[in-house]
Amino acid sequence: MKIGFYLFYPQDFWAPGGGVTHILNLSQALKKLGQKVEFFDIWRFDSVKRYDILIVMGSSYHLSDFVVTAEKAGEKVVVIPVALSLKPQGLWKLGRFLDKLIPVDTTFTYRKRIYDACDSLIVQSQFELSQLSRNFDIPRSKFSVIPNGVEEKFVNASPDPFIQKYKVKDFVLMVGRICENKGQLRLLEALGGQNLPLVFIGGSSPLEPKYFERFKEKIKIQQIKYLGYIPHDSPILASAFAAAKVVTMISLYETFGNVCLEAAAARSNVVVSRNLPISEFMGNRVYYCDPKNIMSIREAIQSALSDPRNDDLHRYVISNFSWEAIAKLHLNKFRELMNKGK
Numbered sequence: 001m002k003i004g005f006y007l008f009y010p011q012d013f014w015a016p017g018g019g020v021t022h023i024l025n026l027s028q029a030l031k032k033l034g035q036k037v038e039f040f041d042i043w044r045f046d047s048v049k050r051y052d053i054l055i056v057m058g059s060s061y062h063l064s065d066f067v068v069t070a071e072k073a074g075e076k077v078v079v080i081p082v083a084l085s086l087k088p089q090g091l092w093k094l095g096r097f098l099d100k101l102i103p104v105d106t107t108f109t110y111r112k113r114i115y116d117a118c119d120s121l122i123v124q125s126q127f128e129l130s131q132l133s134r135n136f137d138i139p140r141s142k143f144s145v146i147p148n149g150v151e152e153k154f155v156n157a158s159p160d161p162f163i164q165k166y167k168v169k170d171f172v173l174m175v176g177r178i179c180e181n182k183g184q185l186r187l188l189e190a191l192g193g194q195n196l197p198l199v200f201i202g203g204s205s206p207l208e209p210k211y212f213e214r215f216k217e218k219i220k221i222q223q224i225k226y227l228g229y230i231p232h233d234s235p236i237l238a239s240a241f242a243a244a245k246v247v248t249m250i251s252l253y254e255t256f257g258n259v260c261l262e263a264a265a266a267r268s269n270v271v272v273s274r275n276l277p278i279s280e281f282m283g284n285r286v287y288y289c290d291p292k293n294i295m296s297i298r299e300a301i302q303s304a305l306s307d308p309r310n311d312d313l314h315r316y317v318i319s320n321f322s323w324e325a326i327a328k329l330h331l332n333k334f335r336e337l338m339n340k341g342k
Contacts, residue, residue, distance in 0.1 A: 001334060003030060004051035004075075006040035008063055018148075018258050019057050019082060021232050025149060026055075029327030049074040053334045056118070059083050061110035068117045076337050077118040084128055084253045084277075085135065092135045112136050119337055122146050122330070124256035125277035144333050147281055149326035150261035153235070155318050157266045159243035162236055166225060171197035172301060173244035173268070175237075175259050176251075178212050179205040183250045183291055188218050190297035195223065196305075201240060203229035241266035246304040250291040251276065260286070264317040269304040271297075281320075285313040 005023050027037045040054070054070055056063060059081035070077050085092070099108045115121060115136050121143045123129045129143045163169045172191065176182040184200060191198060200219070204212040219226050230237045241247060247263030248271045260278055263270045264286075272278050273291040289300035 001052045001331075001338070002036045002038070002050075003027075003334070004038050004040050004054045005057065006054065006066070007057040008060070008066070021258050022080070022148060023055075023057050024232070025151060025323050026327060026330065029149065029323040030331065032324065033327055033331060035331070051075060052338060053078055055080065057082065059111060059114050061107040061114075064110035064113045067114045071117045071119075078120045078122060078334070078337070079114060079118040080122045080124075081115070081128070081132060082124075082255050083132060084255055085131060089134075096135075096137075108136075115142075120144065120333065122333065124148060125280050127277035127280065128255055144329075146326060146329045146333070147321065148256050148258050148261055149323035150258070150265045150317060150321050151238075151323060153238045154241055154262045154265035157238035157242040159239060162239035162243040165236065166199070166227075168197050168199065168225065169243050170245040171199050171243070172305070173199045173201070173240060173247045173263075174249075175201045175240075175247070175262075176249075176257075177202050177205050178215055179208045180211055181252050181254075183252065184215050185211070185218065186291065186294065186297060187248060187250060188215075188224075190294045191301065194298070198224045199240065199244065200224070200226045201228070201230050201237070238262075238266065241268055244268045245309070246271060246301055248297075248301065249273065249276070249278075250289060250297055252291055254278075256281075261317055261321050264310075264313045265321075267309050267311070267314050269307060269310055270313070271300045271304050282313070282316075285310060285316060 005027055007019055007023055031037050054075040054077050056067055056077060056079045059079055067077055067079065095108055099106050115132065115138050123132065123143055123145055124147050126145055129140065129145055132138060133140050133143065159169060174184060174187055178184055241263050245268060247259060247268045249257050249259045250271065250273050251257065254276050256277060260270055260272055260282070270286040271289055272286050274288040275291065278286065287300040287304045290296040
């Protein structure tokens with residue numbers, strides 16, 4: 001099977017995030033299963049169908065013309081939308097109503113075209129499925145739920161390289177793009193005055209330079225280390241997860257963060273936002289907090305720090321979320337689409 005990947009999310013070109021990691025890992029796992037994989041080249045001009053399956057990562061409205069054109073060119077298009085919304089349901093209803101009255105195309109129109117034109121949607125949780133199906137009036141039968149996977153390097157990671165290099169262990173770690181959604185400033189406020197070692201890893205968001213400046217001002221104390229962006233294939237990143245006692249993911253919204261799986265695989269305790277769909281898979285194996293409530297964040301982290309490392313979480317993740325297992329689920333879906341006529 002010949003599989004193509006296409007990603008368009010401007011921030012990733014300057015500060016790579018979860019979408020890039022997802023594509024790289026899934027593509028490698030599919031190769032190991034004997035599939036031919038390519039990344040879509042915009043400078044290659046073909047007048048014929050390129051792939052058996054074309055995977056489009058993301059569903060921002062900018063992708064509308066690409067997905068519609070690919071479908072008309074005969075490609076079987078699978079969209080991984082990576083789309084959750086914090087808008088109240090009433091606003092979505094109002095938006096759908098107004099969209100019919102406005103005489104120009106809106107971002108809602110463009111996104112609706114993406115979901116209608118593609119052959120299948122692969123989402124990372126039942127929550128994401130329900131929200132997209134309801135908000136854009138998409139048949140639930142068009143969806144499949146397949147979560148992220150985790151790389152073996154996190155399972156086998158040693159804390160020693162990180163500890164030797166940075167002289168810190170059993171710390172609180174946050175990994176991710178420095179931005180309002182991820183919540184670095186909220187974490188700093190929650191743990192202010194606690195005298196706890198904190199480590200931040202992640203590049204700045206080109207869309208939020210003021211947030212990054214505020215973050216840099218706040219971390220000018222000895223107990224806080226900011227290591228900038230560390231490439232995902234760097235051994236020191238996996239070592240950081242293993243050296244941490246607690247990894248936090250207190251995003252306001254997230255489909256299914258890679259960070260949660262990577263931390264669990266590396267035997268760290270994990271604190272996540274209560275409003276994320278992670279509970280569908282992790283149950284009570286992780287610690288939950290209200291990402292907008294500073295005291296809730298603090299209490300969840302304190303509990304995670306005081307408890308032993310959760311071996312049950314570690315075993316559960318490595319048994320169910322290997323990239324090989326996740327790639328097989330994708331491959332089954334692709335074969336189903338190929339056997340079904342347009």
